[in-house]
Amino acid sequence: MDGMVTYIGLLVISLAAGVAAGLVRGKFSDSQKKYVSAAITCLVFLLILLMGLKTGSNEAVISNLGLYGLQALLITVGAVLGSIAFAILFERLFFRDGVR
Known part of the structure; x- marks a missing residue:
């Protein structure tokens, strides 16, 4: 249970940090928006890959x-x-x- 609370806490802190950075930064140029969008897309694909690796390595899930x-x-x-x-x-x- 403690691990889950820590994990959720890190997610909330990360989200709050991203919102704060966006508020402090203000407006983004179109080229910056494209860069951020590409970075987010790459990170989502990385997240999906890592989730697949974690699932594939769990013998109980596979069985x-x-x-x-x-x-x-x-x-x-x-x-x-x-x-x-x-x-x-x-x-x-x-x-x-x-x-x-």
């Missing part, structure tokens, strides 16, 4: 993959549909006047 398959599919579909729904809701609530 029970058939049992976890349907649950994982349902959770994934739910997460994707929820993300899409909240993105649409966010856009309609905060970008009504067309300013993006």
